[in-house]
Amino acid sequence: MKLVRVVCLLLIAALMVSGASMAQDDETFADPDEQFTVPVPTNWTAEALDGYVLLQDPDELIQVYALAVEGETAEAGIEAAWAIVNPDFDQTVDKDIVSPPPPPGEDELVVITYDIGSEERIVQALARRIGEQVYVLIFDTDINAAMQRGAQINIIASGFTPTAATETDLSGVEPLTIGDTIFDELTQYTAGLLERLDVPGAAIAIVQDGEVIYTATFGVKELGSDDPIMVDTQFMIGSTGKSMTTMMMAALVDEGIIDWDTPVVDVLPDFAVADPELTQQLTFRNLVCACTGVPRRDYELIFNADELTAEAIVASLSTFEFFTDFGEAFQYSNQMVATGGYAAAAAIDGEGDLYARYLNAMQTYVIDPMGLTATTFDFDAVEAGGNYAVPHGANLDAEYEPLPLRVETLLTPIAPAGASWSNVEDMANYLITLLARGVAPDGTRVVSEENLLETWQPQVAVSADTSYGLGWFISEYKGVQVINHGGNTFGFTSDLALLPDAGVGIVVLSNGQGANLFNEGVRYRLLELIYEQPAENEEQIAFLLEQAETTMETLRETVGDAPEAADVEAFTGTYENEALGTLELRYEDGQLVADAGEFVIELRSNISEDAEPDTYLTFGPPAPGLAVRFVERDGVLELIVGTAPLEYTFERVG
Numbered sequence: 001m002k003l004v005r006v007v008c009l010l011l012i013a014a015l016m017v018s019g020a021s022m023a024q025d026d027e028t029f030a031d032p033d034e035q036f037t038v039p040v041p042t043n044w045t046a047e048a049l050d051g052y053v054l055l056q057d058p059d060e061l062i063q064v065y066a067l068a069v070e071g072e073t074a075e076a077g078i079e080a081a082w083a084i085v086n087p088d089f090d091q092t093v094d095k096d097i098v099s100p101p102p103p104p105g106e107d108e109l110v111v112i113t114y115d116i117g118s119e120e121r122i123v124q125a126l127a128r129r130i131g132e133q134v135y136v137l138i139f140d141t142d143i144n145a146a147m148q149r150g151a152q153i154n155i156i157a158s159g160f161t162p163t164a165a166t167e168t169d170l171s172g173v174e175p176l177t178i179g180d181t182i183f184d185e186l187t188q189y190t191a192g193l194l195e196r197l198d199v200p201g202a203a204i205a206i207v208q209d210g211e212v213i214y215t216a217t218f219g220v221k222e223l224g225s226d227d228p229i230m231v232d233t234q235f236m237i238g239s240t241g242k243s244m245t246t247m248m249m250a251a252l253v254d255e256g257i258i259d260w261d262t263p264v265v266d267v268l269p270d271f272a273v274a275d276p277e278l279t280q281q282l283t284f285r286n287l288v289c290a291c292t293g294v295p296r297r298d299y300e301l302i303f304n305a306d307e308l309t310a311e312a313i314v315a316s317l318s319t320f321e322f323f324t325d326f327g328e329a330f331q332y333s334n335q336m337v338a339t340g341g342y343a344a345a346a347a348i349d350g351e352g353d354l355y356a357r358y359l360n361a362m363q364t365y366v367i368d369p370m371g372l373t374a375t376t377f378d379f380d381a382v383e384a385g386g387n388y389a390v391p392h393g394a395n396l397d398a399e400y401e402p403l404p405l406r407v408e409t410l411l412t413p414i415a416p417a418g419a420s421w422s423n424v425e426d427m428a429n430y431l432i433t434l435l436a437r438g439v440a441p442d443g444t445r446v447v448s449e450e451n452l453l454e455t456w457q458p459q460v461a462v463s464a465d466t467s468y469g470l471g472w473f474i475s476e477y478k479g480v481q482v483i484n485h486g487g488n489t490f491g492f493t494s495d496l497a498l499l500p501d502a503g504v505g506i507v508v509l510s511n512g513q514g515a516n517l518f519n520e521g522v523r524y525r526l527l528e529l530i531y532e533q534p535a536e537n538e539e540q541i542a543f544l545l546e547q548a549e550t551t552m553e554t555l556r557e558t559v560g561d562a563p564e565a566a567d568v569e570a571f572t573g574t575y576e577n578e579a580l581g582t583l584e585l586r587y588e589d590g591q592l593v594a595d596a597g598e599f600v601i602e603l604r605s606n607i608s609e610d611a612e613p614d615t616y617l618t619f620g621p622p623a624p625g626l627a628v629r630f631v632e633r634d635g636v637l638e639l640i641v642g643t644a645p646l647e648y649t650f651e652r653v654g
Contacts, residue, residue, distance in 0.1 A: 035068035039159035041152035061145035074110035077134025151330035159464030171479035205424035222390035238487025246471030250451035287340030291460035293322035303580035308413035310354035341416020389511035391491020393621020431505035495519035560605035575650035
């Protein structure tokens with residue numbers, strides 16, 4: 001039930017951080033009995049039946065039942081809901097029950113995942129209790145469809161709103177002026193959270209009303225050392241850099257070099273996606289809106305980084321299938337955003353390869369005008385400078401360990417999507433520029449207000465109260481607009497957020513893989529402090545941390561010791577996949593390892609009860625817990641990496 005549990009936690013996370021306001025223009029369906037409303041994602045259908053509302057995706061592979069029933073507990077409400085929706089459903093099957101902290105003003109929240117004995121479908125129930133009224137969502141979905149339409153499922157889960165629910169609305173409320181009391185409390189909270197989550201180190205900067213008012217550092221550059229993080233220490237910022245790429249694009253729109261709605265083929269005639277008709281229609285806006293339907297395909301980056309060029313990244317889009325129709329659902333693609341940056345740079349008069357032209361465009365239109373002296377794509381310069389945080393990856397024991405700095409160069413081919421370095425001093429200047437609607441701290445106009453604000457316009461819904469714009473997430477905190485973007489690399493995590501109407505911004509950089517709970521936790525604590533709200537997010541962090549530990553423990557129980565050489569001798573050799581290239585499997589130093597050229601990772605046996613024969617899991621960074629299995633077909637041994645709908649088959653050669 002590992003994958004099922006992951007999907008379950010995604011639903012929980014969506015619900016816990018949501019509000020009831022609608023992102024984008026999704027339809028809202030009102031229960032005929034006026035007990036709740038539920039959003040209807042783009043191209044979905046909704047109809048009122050006997051005692052419940054049924055929502056279905058366009059392919060009718062996902063059914064969501066929404067209803068309100070009486071019950072003294074949330075679980076009792078779920079039992080009553082099944083009696084209405086499907087009395088024949090066997091509720092006695094094994095199930096996973098979790099009880100997250102309920103939204104403010106509600107009494108109970110429960111999510112049940114049922115083990116129906118199928119690898120193709122997921123059945124879950126989510127219940128919110130207010131008094132003796134229970135509001136229930138039941139999800140019955142094809143597992144591939146659930147992964148492809150995860151954002152649309154989150155829209156339903158996070159936007160399902162009981163009529164009896166109450167919410168705090170801070171829109172129009174002035175935040176506190178941030179002073180010593182808030183500084184002290186935030187510093188103490190951050191230090192404690194860093195220790196609880198074992199994050200090696202972090203740096204924070206806060207701006208308010210055009211000034212940097214707070215900087216703080218925590219921890220060390222590398223575990224095992226006593227070299228502290230400093231305010232000028234460089235970190236990779238990952239996908240936070242997407243917003244800087246779209247700022248560069250906005251500056252080009254200002255100069256008339258491109259328009260947001262210029263077709264990409266007008267600049268790159270060889271540009272193509274899998275749909276020839278769509279190839280001619282896609283615009284610069286579409287490349288950075290996460291709304292085309294092209295899904296995340298990061299394996300191609302990790303396995304091929306040494307051979308990939310900017311031109312190859314652009315060309316790769318012609319082979320990518322579309323998970324959903326254009327404009328239908330949020331689909332996050334690093335290759336698509338990278339192509340946007342490269343195409344924009346190609347529109348500028350000049351010579352050289354796309355990568356060099358992109359770096360020049362960023363330096364000319366973004367980095368130099370804002371005076372960002374520590375922001376760079378140059379790994380050699382960072383290494384030579386010596387003042388950088390060391391990346392740390394997580395292993396299956398949930399422990400961070402230092403990574404070689406050069407592992408981060410795997411992101412170079414998608415530089416516009418997230419391969420830059422910076423520090424909190426530079427990011428604070430970036431925040432000031434954003435809050436000043438495009439004017440740098442020294443008064444330089446970097447980008448017009450009109451085109452900066454265009455990047456903040458919602459393009460596709462992510463959840464009920466979050467949309468994706470052009471390189472930005474547009475969300476809210478209790479009615480207050482929040483513009484933000486985070487970033488994850490192999491060993492770094494970043495989070496940058498601003499409240500345009502309040503004049504406040506915060507950036508948190510850390511040198512731990514997947515440290516989002518820490519980075520975003522610091523951000524939410526600041527919001528609670530400046531708006532004098534209770535520490536609600538702390539309860540959510542505690543729950544999510546507990547669930548993450550439980551999930552990791554379950555995963556660890558499926559990982560055996562290193563196999564004996566004789567047991568895996570038949571699997572060693574060279575394998576090839578058209579998309580991912582060559583993978584060499586060998587046994588050395590008592591370990592079975594997979595060598596992709598760009599990285600080497602250990603494989604250990606999958607010993608879970610329901611594991612297929614000859615199934616293994618990767619152990620250790622940069623990608624712990626990745627499924628690998630061996631299958632023989634027509635006399636050819638195949639190595640299969642990943643899980644549907646994104647799995648890759650390698651054939652052994654030689």
